[in-house]
Amino acid sequence: MRGTMQLDEILKDSSNHAENLIPVLQQIQAKHHYLPEEALRHVAGHFQIPLTQVFHVATFYNCFSLEPVGEHLVQVCLGTACHVRGAARVLDRLLRDLKLAAPGTTGDFQFTVQPVRCVGCCALAPVVRIDSNTHSHLTQAKVRGLLKRYQRKEAVPAAAVA
Amino acid sequence: MPKLHSVKELNARREAGLGASSPARPCLTVCAGSGCTAAGAQDVLQALRRSLQRQGMEGAIEVKSTGCHGFCEKGPLMIVWPEGIFYHHVTAGDAAAIVGSACNGRRPLDRLLYQDPVSGKRVLHEEDVPFYRLQQRVLFGNNGRIDPKSIDDYLRVNGYAALAKVLTEFPPEQVVGAVKRSGLRGRGGAGFPTGRKWEVMRQQPGAPKYIICNADEGDPGAFMDRSLLEGNPHSVIEGMIIGAYALGASEGYVYVRAEYPLAVQHLSVALAQAEEAGLLGENILGSGLTFRAHLVQGAGAFVCGEETALIASIEGRVGEPSPRPPYPAQKGLWGKPTVINNVKTWASVPVIINRGPDWYAAIGTERSKGTMVFSLVGKINNTGLVEVPMGITLRKMIYEIGGGIPQGKSLKAVQIGGPSGGCIPASMIDLPIDYEALTEAGSMMGSGGMVVMDQDTCMVDLARYFMEFLEEESCGKCFPCREGTQRLREILTRISQGLGHEEDLQLLEDLGWMVRETSLCGLGQTAPNPVLTTLRYFRDEYLSHIREKRCPAKVCKELITYHIEPALCDGCGACVRVCTSEAILGERKKLHSIDNAKCIKCGACMEVCVPKAVVVN
Numbered sequence: 143m144r145g146t147m148q149l150d151e152i153l154k155d156s157s158n159h160a161e162n163l164i165p166v167l168q169q170i171q172a173k174h175h176y177l178p179e180e181a182l183r184h185v186a187g188h189f190q191i192p193l194t195q196v197f198h199v200a201t202f203y204n205c206f207s208l209e210p211v212g213e214h215l216v217q218v219c220l221g222t223a224c225h226v227r228g229a230a231r232v233l234d235r236l237l238r239d240l241k242l243a244a245p246g247t248t249g250d251f252q253f254t255v256q257p258v259r260c261v262g263c264c265a266l267a268p269v270v271r272i273d274s275n276t277h278s279h280l281t282q283a284k285v286r287g288l289l290k291r292y293q294r295k296e297a298v299p300a301a302a303v304a
Numbered sequence: 305m306p307k308l309h310s311v312k313e314l315n316a317r318r319e320a321g322l323g324a325s326s327p328a329r330p331c332l333t334v335c336a337g338s339g340c341t342a343a344g345a346q347d348v349l350q351a352l353r354r355s356l357q358r359q360g361m362e363g364a365i366e367v368k369s370t371g372c373h374g375f376c377e378k379g380p381l382m383i384v385w386p387e388g389i390f391y392h393h394v395t396a397g398d399a400a401a402i403v404g405s406a407c408n409g410r411r412p413l414d415r416l417l418y419q420d421p422v423s424g425k426r427v428l429h430e431e432d433v434p435f436y437r438l439q440q441r442v443l444f445g446n447n448g449r450i451d452p453k454s455i456d457d458y459l460r461v462n463g464y465a466a467l468a469k470v471l472t473e474f475p476p477e478q479v480v481g482a483v484k485r486s487g488l489r490g491r492g493g494a495g496f497p498t499g500r501k502w503e504v505m506r507q508q509p510g511a512p513k514y515i516i517c518n519a520d521e522g523d524p525g526a527f528m529d530r531s532l533l534e535g536n537p538h539s540v541i542e543g544m545i546i547g548a549y550a551l552g553a554s555e556g557y558v559y560v561r562a563e564y565p566l567a568v569q570h571l572s573v574a575l576a577q578a579e580e581a582g583l584l585g586e587n588i589l590g591s592g593l594t595f596r597a598h599l600v601q602g603a604g605a606f607v608c609g610e611e612t613a614l615i616a617s618i619e620g621r622v623g624e625p626s627p628r629p630p631y632p633a634q635k636g637l638w639g640k641p642t643v644i645n646n647v648k649t650w651a652s653v654p655v656i657i658n659r660g661p662d663w664y665a666a667i668g669t670e671r672s673k674g675t676m677v678f679s680l681v682g683k684i685n686n687t688g689l690v691e692v693p694m695g696i697t698l699r700k701m702i703y704e705i706g707g708g709i710p711q712g713k714s715l716k717a718v719q720i721g722g723p724s725g726g727c728i729p730a731s732m733i734d735l736p737i738d739y740e741a742l743t744e745a746g747s748m749m750g751s752g753g754m755v756v757m758d759q760d761t762c763m764v765d766l767a768r769y770f771m772e773f774l775e776e777e778s779c780g781k782c783f784p785c786r787e788g789t790q791r792l793r794e795i796l797t798r799i800s801q802g803l804g805h806e807e808d809l810q811l812l813e814d815l816g817w818m819v820r821e822t823s824l825c826g827l828g829q830t831a832p833n834p835v836l837t838t839l840r841y842f843r844d845e846y847l848s849h850i851r852e853k854r855c856p857a858k859v860c861k862e863l864i865t866y867h868i869e870p871a872l873c874d875g876c877g878a879c880v881r882v883c884t885s886e887a888i889l890g891e892r893k894k895l896h897s898i899d900n901a902k903c904i905k906c907g908a909c910m911e912v913c914v915p916k917a918v919v920v921n
């Protein structure tokens with residue numbers, strides 16, 4: 143219920159003009175870190191457009207996620223400058239250390255690993271952005287220590303976080 | 305700031321600002337661009353403020369955070385005014401010493417001064433650092449001088465003077481004429497003459513008309529637009545207001561990547577300030593001009609850099625391009641005439657008005673005028689943002705400004721123009737940077753990404769990397785781009801795994817040609833460039849992968865194995881600790897070896913080995 147109320151607040155300030163659709167989705171994404179299905183249905187109703195159209199936009203742009211993300215968002219830059227300085231190896235190492243087969247969210251919802259193309263800090267390549275902190279000149283050896291700084295002290299059951 | 309009703313009031317405001325802040329007043333400016341911030345600039349700023357407080361000097365010396373200076377490699381950067389002493393790699397721990405030296409007129413701190421790698425001498429001023437010496441910072445010059453969040457700072461460096469000039473002296477068509485005469489070409493990539501685009505728009509009937517600033521800088525490895533918006537947002541806004549006046553537009557949009565939070569923040573502040581000061585809105589400076597500007601945040605799609613896709617995105621749709629003609633100048637946003645220009649193009653307009661179109665046209669070459677901003681990155685000593693006159697050679701860019709290739713390695717290629725650009729081999733290093741010269745070489749100017757590669761970069765892997773990016777970012781609307789980028793990536797992957805055939809090279813060329821000729825928009829039309837240029841200049845490297853199953857740069861995982869050189873191993877155990885697959889055998893102080901059956905080729909051991917005993921075969 144609380145979620146619906148927050149959504150109403152976002153929609154309250156937006157007319158149902160088409161140009162407001164993406165900003166509304168961006169606000170929902172910012173609040174929940176993903177776009178819950180219920181919210182998408184609500185948005186479709188507000189804009190009086192088919193759900194498929196909302197889904198089309200939500201799946202087209204990279205900044206939207208249809209899956210919940212973990213407590214910490216780990217964005218691994220795979221921009222060209224980072225690529226030529228070994229970013230792919232850093233990504234592989236991160237995935238191995240977090241026991242993930244592919245980019246995504248860890249079982250305990252602590253981390254979501256997401257490759258991105260360029261955060262614009264090419265001089266500091268390779269870089270990883272965790273939440274809003276940019277970590278520069280990464281090597282594989284630095285990965286474990288870096289993750290430790292963000293890891294929760296005691297493991298909380300995944301359900302409690304989700 | 306109170307609303308300014310006339311050019312006279314604007315000038316008075318500028319005079320008042322200049323009077324309040326004498327140039328002789330000491331000031332510490334710290335670069336707070338994304339690069340320096342990641343390197344700790346905010347801590348430095350705080351520490352400087354604390355130190356001043358402690359010494360009771362906070363009233364006497366101002367501390368200011370500015371935009372990007374460009375020399376990101378050496379950040380955090382700062383300057384001590386009025387002497388203009390340039391410090392690099394500053395940390396919070398240096399604050400007390402910096403304040404001490406600035407307050408007491410003591411000599412500059414030697415250890416924070418840049419050391420010329422050739423002469424070994426310490427350099428006092430920014431402009432004498434080799435990285436800056438050949439640059440001509442027409443657009444970026446004010447970045448290190450002003451607080452991007454202060455409109456008064458922008459006024460102090462003659463900001464909004466060009467707007468005042470056109471409103472009082474130039475009829476709109478004369479503004480278009482000046483832009484045309486300057487020879488300015490679009491800085492977003494294609495290089496279409498800006499004046500001509502503007503002329504087409506002016507001739508269109510119908511109202512309202514729109515202008516858009518394209519700040520959807522999606523090229524991986526480029527951050528010019530970001531730095532300009534972060535460091536000097538008012539210069540872009542001023543260019544847009546002048547454009548609105550010249551083109552008869554009443555509304556404007558700035559479309560910025562949401563991945564650039566600092567740019568979004570500074571731009572929002574600047575837009576609000578300009579509105580409050582009466583530089584945006586109704587009856588701007590009493591001239592009768594009405595122009596409103598809005599900020600739109602992109603939602604992350606490389607294709608939205610294409611103008612018709614960008615328009616679709618502002619309208620709330622998916623960013624799929626449409627065929628041109630009709631061009632946006634004829635039928636753009638909401639079906640109305642629209643001009644879209646890149647951030648740097650808009651920021652060039654006030655410069656052209658202030659200095660005159662002839663001054664601008666005197667910079668550069670026959671057909672490429674003015675300055676171009678590049679983000680010089682990759683395997684290069686001086687990484688950063690560089691603004692140079694058009695026509696400068698790659699050699700000067702790489703060796704004089706860039707300081708050459710790190711660790712004494714050799715230059716292999718330069719990739720210019722982002723994923724749609726092409727690779728230029730080291731043998732063509734004397735090529736002048738000019739729209740036509742780059743196109744002839746199979747590359748393109750693009751929006752200014754320049755990635756330098758050394759002997760350790762595999763060209764097949766690089767082509768595969770770009771194709772993977774373009775495949776992901778292809779919007780999927782037209783078949784040749786959607787399917788073509790997938791097939792190209794598959795073939796390249798096969799070759800990088802040692803599974804390619806010689807016929808694949810012909811297939812890559814044919815497919816590349818087809819995608820280029822038949823795709824709907826610029827993304828697909830340029831997508832094969834990285835493949836075609838690497839094939840053209842590095843065919844041997846492709847053949848090594850195919851015939852000998854060998855990756856000469858030792859990058860492609862499937863074609864390499866790691867091993868430890870017994871003569872060099874000192875048994876320190878660093879590689880054992882870093883290996884996650886227990887593939888390294890041997891006790892401490894004894895010779896180590898790699899079990900290739902267990903090795904996953906992550907290369908972590910090579911990264912940590914001090915005596916460089918880990919080698920690739």
